Amino acid sequence: MAEEGEAPIGHVVHLVRAWDETAAPARIGFSTRLGxxxxxxxxxxxxxxxxxxxxxxxxxxxxxxxxxxxxxxxxxxxxxxxxxxxxxxxxxxxxxxxxxxxxxxAATREHATPSEGRVSDREVSLTEHGSVSAFTLTVTSEVGSAIRARWFRTSPDAGHAAVLQTQVPAVGSRVRIWQTGARTEDAPIIVEALDPSVVL
The missing domain is CATH 1.10.287 (Helix Hairpins)
Structure with a gap:
């Protein structure tokens, strides 16, 4: 069952094709804003x-x-x-x-550490054409704490590409949780989730 309320603004989902084992994500994928x-x-x-x-x-x-x-x-x-x-x-x-x-x-990513987690719930918002405009994942970490994070179609890493519902990570999917310090609503946290439509 998902926690009530929206995901904190600094908790962001990155939908990736494969894990990058060399370093933490270079930037946090917020949605694109007007200049x-x-x-x-x-x-x-x-x-x-x-x-x-x-x-x-x-x-x-x-x-x-x-x-x-x-x-x-x-x-x-x-x-x-x-x-x-x-x-x-x-x-x-x-x-x-x-x-x-x-x-x-950007200032603290060199100290970011990953931990394992699993998707325990998801909420998907669709465009009028049926593609995914945003989704929120509730993930449970390996120590049992729950985190809510959101993915936006307009985030720079998304490339403004259409995402289908089949590409949204399913409940039970493995994720990686990147954080640079204490896990709070004010701290930036990146939840990396594999695109389930990619066959490796």
């Missing part, structure tokens, strides 16, 4: 949308339309602008956290 220029462009679009919404609402409330009509068309665009702004703020917060964890992994 600074793209974020500024999106914020500019949100600002323009807010200004346009304000102008439209002014004309709406000074017209002879029914009050209930005004309320509906005030709520809808206002909710969209506010919701999109909140989403952008949260995305930037996660991006800063991921960047800090990536730097921490």
């Amino acid at each position: 600074t220029g793209a974020v500024l462009a999106v914020w500019l679009l949100v600002l323009l949308a807010a200004v346009a919404t304000s102008v439209l609402l002014f004309h709406l409330w000074t017209s002879d339309s029914p009050w209930w009509f005004n309320v509906i068309f005030t709520f809808l665009p206002g909710f969209a602008v506010v919701g999109f702004s909140i989403g952008l703020v949260d995305s930037r917060r996660r991006a800063r956290r991921e960047a800090a964890l990536a730097r921490r992994w």
Whole structure:
């Protein structure tokens, strides 16, 4: 049975074709984020949308339309602008956290040690075309502790390739758990899982 809640932001699954016995993963495979220029462009679009919404609402409330009509068309665009702004703020917060964890992994990866584990549960999210967009694995380490880690289709190591459900590690699959210190929710942890569709 899986633990409740999402996987900690620093616990990431790497889906690999074979184990690399020489060294720990070179980087931690977080999902791809918008760059600074793209974020500024999106914020500019949100600002323009807010200004346009304000102008439209002014004309709406000074017209002879029914009050209930005004309320509906005030709520809808206002909710969209506010919701999109909140989403952008949260995305930037996660991006800063991921960047800090990536730097921490790069600085400490030489001291990372692997341990064995097994997949005890999995949760798979699909795209509208049926390919895998993300999956979360619950793994049990050799000492009996449980870890939840997530794989993202947009992670750099995924190469934006489509992954089928048959490529998601099954319950009972062997994994390697890489960590550089105490196992906490704030520490970067990489769970390496073999792609079950690869025949070695």
